[in-house]
Amino acid sequence: MNHILIIDDDVHINDMLDNILTQAGYKVYHAYSGTEALLFLSNCKPDLILLDLMLPGLSGEEVLSQIVNIPVIVMSAKADVKDKVALLLNGAADYITKPFEIDELLARIIVQLRDTSKCNPVHTLNYADITLYLDTHEVQITNRNVKLTKTEFAILKLLMENPKQILTKTVILDRISEDTPDCMESSLRVHVSNLRKKLREVTGKDYIEAVWGIGFKMAES
Known part of the structure; x- marks a missing residue:
């Protein structure tokens, strides 16, 4: 719409x-x-x-x-x-x-x-009511801007590119390393936790789920 x-x-x-x-x-x-x-x-x-x-x-x-x-x-x-x-x-x-x-x-x-x-045929990613703008690095939920850090944006982009896959911590760190080389395994959980909180604050929904002992994936809509 x-x-x-x-x-x-x-x-x-x-x-x-x-x-x-x-x-x-x-x-x-x-x-x-x-x-x-x-x-x-x-x-x-x-x-x-x-x-x-x-x-x-x-x-x-x-x-x-x-x-x-x-x-x-x-x-x-x-x-x-x-x-x-x-x-x-x-x-x-x-x-x-x-x-x-x-x-x-x-x-x-x-x-x-x-x-x-x-x-702009492929300049956005969409999942549920999230829109991620690849060119401007903006993220919107129901047309409201969500301010993310560079690392949070990179994590969300990767998850939205693979919405049905469970991505392990190792895979996430490897895939985002070019954009955010300072993100380590010890800090990844904190970045994901902050990202989930920022997204949840807009609509009250959980858009990312943790798969215990494995990694993270986009929540089922």
Whole structure:
């Protein structure tokens, strides 16, 4: 399921889009000001953003300048070609003029998400509701960022690459040695324990299980 953030201070538009996008199978989030949007993005990374320009506090243009690696469709009543060109050159993926037809907006969303998936076909690992970003070394659970150390990230990556296998301590240490040469057998259990705790804090679920006397594996979902 793709996640879409709507940044618009108009409650009516938010409610209308929420209803339509939810029916279309998207998970929808809302921010009603530029400041609220940046706060949301500091913790979560949606798949696409719908951005209004006339926002309280920070303007849509200011918010756009701080968004990286997320396609943004600007929704605005500004119809001047110069405005559209400036926004597209400054990071917007697309521009739709208010008022707009819902079918057109849905089509533009599909195109942007399709293009994003083509550009990044194997840059993530997924297990249950965990998403691991190989390029940025980010980890998210239900769209919430989980801050991991380099060693914790390497362990989780290895386990997610082999979700049905029990990996022994020796295998884990050998496989992650290139990324984290300072991890020793004596500290591995501590790293795994900290990793399990950080993941559990988000949803209360246990995502990694210890197999007594052998090693670790991803928990059965």
